[in-house]
Amino acid sequence: MTDQAELPPGYPREWEADVVLADGMVAHVRPIVPADTEAIHEFHANQSEESIYLRYFAPIKRLSDRDVHRFTHVDYHDRVALVMIINNQLAGIGRYDRLKAGGPVAEVAFNVSDHHQGRGIGSVLLEHLADIGREDGVRRFVADVLPQNRKMIGVFKDAGYDVSHEFDDGVIAVSFDIEATDASRAVRMSREHRSEARSVRQVLNPASVAVIGASRRSDTVGRTFFDNLVDGGFTGAVYAVNNRAEPGTLISGHPSHASVRDIASGVDLAVIAVPAQDVLATVDECADAGVRALVVASEGFAEAGPEGERLQRQLLERARGHGMRVLGPNSFGLVNNDPDVRLNASIADVGHLPGYGGLGLFAQSGALGIAVLRSAQRRGLGMSTFASAGNRVDISGNDLMQYWLDDESTTAVGLYLESMGNPRKFSRIARKLATIKPVVVVKSDGGGRGAGIRVRSTHQSKEAFEQMLRQAGVIRADNVHQLFDVVQLVQSQPLPRGRRVAIVTNSHAMGNLAASAARGRRLEVTHGPVAISSEAQTEAFREVVAAALEDPAVDSLVACFIPPVARIDPEVVQSVAELVAQHDKPCAATFLGMRGVTPGTGVPAYPTPEDAVRALAAVTNYSDWLRADHGARVRPDGLNRRAAHDVIESALARVPEGVDLSEGEIAELLAAYGITVWPTVPVASDEEAVAAYKELKGTVVLKATSPLLRHQPGQGWIRTGLRHPKAVGAAYRDLDALLEPIGAQGIALQRMAPPGSVAVEVTSTEDPLFGPSVAFGVAGVPVDLLGDVAHGYPPLTDADIVDMVGSIRAAPMLDGYRGAMPVNHQALYDLIARVSVLADDHPELAALRLNPVMAHADGIEVLGATARVAPAPTRTEAERRTLLS
Incomplete structure (x- = not known):
């Protein structure tokens, strides 16, 4: 981040951004400032002769002070320059200079450090420069590139723009419009996905882990993390760090280190479990040791009040300044159940972890994280990965979803969210993920003081959130129990091909409950309810289940069985499971006293028929969404974004805090997007009304426009179907007389819409x-x-x-x-x-x-x-x- 005292006038702080590079590491992009002078001299001095020649077309050993002054002193309008900082070192520079002051064409150029080639720096700088340019009226970029500079030519071509180039006098002249296109957006999102997925992959697949704050006392958080890593059988190296212990002191049989810097072989992931006031210094130590990612378990940050919020911001700035990702603070930890990794960097002991399977889990709350894992274990659900974000200062559910998009071991995703840092990005990624894997979300209305946006407890915001999830194909659950109700069905059963349901049971009451619940959730009961005698044996129940599954008018089955004795007969469960396995139709079952995926059978069981139907309906809705045509992004023709931008900017220049647009401004704004508003002609007399009628031609309406009448419909404030000058004049006089006693003013004329509208x-x-x-x-x-x-x-x-x-x-x-x-x-x-x-x-x-x-x-x-x-x-x-x- 830049020091406020060093910022020149007009410095656009909104251009600052942290980004994930192609190798998964974090870098900082910001506008150039005069204080970068020495950094640019050092940057240039470290470049190879070839890189210097490709950038400047000449072997310049040292940049002149005059050139560097011109590079670093820009107006952020006609001359714009960005720098990329990695671990507090200048790694790249990108700039554009308009060919004409305020003009739409700018020359663009880049220079990337030889030490940071291949990390996608040029592509990121181009994205940011193009976006800044578009916002400020630049329409086209041009550049002169030497033919041998294939990397730079590739940056332009691979960005998704329609690039034209001409060869002249030994130089390739490149030019392209920078208006965002479907292709450029697809490239940006693909790069974002690959970078963020790789970043999370590095966090979940470390070769070595250090626990900083691993105590000799067994009842501490640090010791718990360390023991769980060891007991979980982590396949990499595990190190204990305790600056209060004597060097070589054994902690759970492992020698301790005074500092992470003392670990000669290096560390990929560090778990920080030290007091909050010591975290920043610990982050610096991790940076010195080359640590790539942090799990901050320490408490005392945003959840502790204003001072904690300040400390949390410093944590983020410090970690990103060193290029590290952060899970937490106040994190419960993370788990990767892959047998080749076996990473349990969490406070959940091995005995309470689910086995290896296809469920990816994300939770913000640490305490809830423990309950989530135990619930998954009790239900017999297998888990691939888990992360607890705590205050979610950096790594979020969006990051995990980017990872799960590519992770073949994850077949379904569950998220417990307390806040949303980026709802639009969440919707976009979730929609992409939902097309290949079910995504189930629980959203709480409160919780800790993390770094996200909370969905407010209003009907409007909740409805907006629900609609956003529906549009993205996400399955909404009201609580964790419902989340697992859905997950155990999608994990163990095929998706239904329609909404037709069969209900079989050995209880009329349960059959009626299931049928009522199904119809209430828009499922169509096409078979049953079929209820056999409560005294019937396994074979009788097997026959009705088989008949339901073989019925071509059935897409899914709800099977409910209450044993005549206290315990369920295992033969009933096994019999249902065998039949279900023979058909490509899902079954949601209710067996008394059972909940979860029945071991050895794969049949998901629910305590009540309503629970079973609720889960089945949610999965059916998801299946319908999956089969539906999701269409193509709308691209209306005839748009003039610049004209609309000018209308808006002009209005805000007049009233910076915000203003209602005039009728003329609205007409101009909408016309820029191909929307025509019928003109309304204010009139102050019957003569003006008649003159306006003759100008408009055709049938007209006369209406009162006073704001006093806006919420008084049906009071005769409008006259319709006026087709003659005399009728118009008479209507005006009549309406004017009606308005005068109540002090309302304003009458206008407008063409009349076609009948039947x-x-x-x-x-x-x-x-x-x-x-x-x-x-x-x-x-x-x-x-x-x-x-x-x-x-x-x-x-x-x-x-x-x-x-x-x-x-x-x-x-x-x-x-x-x-x-x-x-x-x-x-x-x-x-x-x-x-x-x-x-x-x-x-x-x-x-x-x-x-x-x-x-x-x-x-x-x-x-x-x-x-x-x-x-x-x-x-x-x-x-x-x-x-x-x-």
Whole structure:
């Protein structure tokens, strides 16, 4: 991080970012400052002659003071430069200089240290420069590159831009538009994924682990971590570090070290279990020893109050400054059950760990982490990896999901979240992960004071979170028990191919309970409930189970059996398991006294039929989502982002704290995204009304515009179907007379929408938690009174938009309700798509409301719009890679 005292005027601190490089290590990107002068001289002196020649086209042994002054003194507008810092050393420089002041074309150049080649530094700098340039009006980058500089040519080509190049006088002239494209976004996300997955892989697969704070006393946290590593059979090297013990003192049979620096063979992962006030010094020691990642188990950080929050920020800055990832602080630890690793760097003893299997688990709460692991073990679930983030200062659920995307040993994922640092990124990664592995999430409404964003306890925020999960294909559970109810089903059974369910039981009451629960969760009971006698033997139950599974009208089975004696007959369980194994249909069972995946059978058992059905319905919904067409990201044509940007910037320049846009500004803003708003003509007399009617032509409406009347519908404030000048004049006089006694002012004229139209509204808001949110509903009572609104979170796909329109309860009004003509759905989809892209492109658009929008058979007409702009909140997802702090 840069020292505030060294910052020049106009220094754009928002450009600072921590990034994960291609090798999984962390680096810091920031704008260049004059204080970098000596660092640049040193950087240049350490470069090879070849690198210097490729950058400057000449063998410059030492940069002149004049050149370095020009390099380090920039205006952050026409001349922009970024530096990349790794372990407090300058590792790369990227810059652009506009060819013309304020112009759209800039020359871009990079210089990467010979010692840091191959780590993706040039690609990261290009991403950040392009994003900064786009925000400030640069449209195109150009560069002169020597033919032998293949690495730099590769940086441009591999970024996903459409690169053109010409060979002239021994130099390749490269040029490309920097507007973000599907290809450039795909490249950025792919690189981000590979880097972050590799970073987490290094944390979970260390060759050596040191526990700093491993005490001779067995009742301490450090000693617990150390003993669990040893007892778990970690296949790498384990070191005890205790600066209070005599050198060579044995701890659990291992010699102790006074400092991690004393471990000659090096350490990959360090577990820090020292008092909070000693953590920063310990981090520095780890950096000196070349440690790549930290698990900070120490307490006394953000959960302890303001002083702890300050210490936690320092921990993050210190660790990232040294290029290290951090799990914690206040972390319960991590586990990798891979037989080739057997890493138990946690406070859970081996006896309470689940066996090796396909479940990846993430939890923020340390105390809950213990309960999670024990619950998984009791249910017979196998686990691949586990991490407890504690205060989640760095490594998060997003990082783990990036890792699980590639981890073949993980087949399902469970996350317990108390906060979300980057909801937009979470949604994007979870959606990708859910297409190949089930993702089950429990979200609490409170908890510790970690470094994330808490979903507030309001109906709106909870509904927004639920919709975001549905859009991403994530399975939502209300608590940990429900999470494992779902996991044990997806881990042991095939996914259902439809919503048709068979119910068989030896109890009429249980059958009815199961059927009622199934119908209440939109499952279709097509077989049964079939209830045999409670006294029936195993063979009778086997026959009804077989018949249900063989029924072609059945996609899944709920089997409930209450034994006539106190204990369940193992033959019943085994019999059901054998039949289920012969069919590609899932079974959720209720056997009295059993919960979990029955050992040796693979049949998931639940205490009650309702539990079984709840889990089955959740998995069925996920299976439906998995089979559905998720569509392609919407890309409406005819957009002019620059024009919209100018409207917003002009308004904020006038009122920096935020302002409602004028009718003209709204029309210009929407026109830039291909949305036409019908003009409303204010009139102050009947003569003006008639003149406006003649100008507009066709049928018009006359309406009162006073804000006093906004929430008084049905009071006669509008006159419709006016087709003649005399009718217009008379309507004006009548409405004016009606308004005068109540002191309301304002009458306007507007063209009338076609008959048979359905009034709908489309809105967008910039949510501080989730970024842009787009909503759709039928205007009036459905939206205002019943809250019948569908939400979507850009970027949206065409399938997302179709689902939004079809998901509202008032959707039949759009499809020809009671003989009316169906509206033009494609025109409606296009409008929502344009609003979603507008909201996604411009975070300064705090709120937009299109109402009324008249949808009819021939298209749509936007009759009214309001908009407010405000300083953009810091979005948690940008077009350039960055780790949250």
